Amino acid sequence: GENVEQHPSTLSVQEGDSAVIKCTYSDSASNYFPWYKQELGKGPQLIIDIRSNVGEKKDQRIAVTLNKTAKHFSLHITETQPEDSAVYFCAASRGGGSNYKLTFGKGTLLTVNP
């Protein structure tokens, strides 16, 4: 099955700095890579996703890059703000429809210090 490794497990940055979280996956057939943000006491919420036919995607201060050859993808957050503090999960999936099963990384606790 798919295996997703995520690093680092914790990340502390100063407000305004950039944060980068990296993930690798094992299944070359995976073609969908979402990122979820989980605030304390809440369920995960999708913040950005990327499909295997795209190398990079941006949404305001958040960007995700994908390197299919190396089987790794990364989340980039620029101009970090205290409200970005949360646990971030990467995930990978192959197929759609009934084959849709997300495999998650173990998460990164991001702390943005004011």
Added chain:
Amino acid sequence: NAGVTQTPKFQVLKTGQSMTLQCAQDMNHNSMYWYRQDPGMGLRLIYYSASEGTTDKGEVPNGYNVSRLNKREFSLRLESAAPSQTSVYFCASRPRRREHTEAFFGQGTRLTVV
């Protein structure tokens, strides 16, 4: 819209007791999922239901059973709770389409087995 609603939010069980975690979604989604979240382990898939009337095992199904009661509801049952089942449980749903779509998560049920 309420989205994905889980009940209860908190529960303490004694070893050997049984209970059912309830999940309901009001987004007319076909597919529903149960995950467990443990410290340092990320989110692991327990069971899923690709559509009404079907259920399949995920990564960690032992000790659990599920029922897709109708399109809206997907319950998770622990027949004989064990301390190893202490965890936070999340239900999720998504539309079933050929392409990948966002999974929406509930707020979670925090279960402690003593």
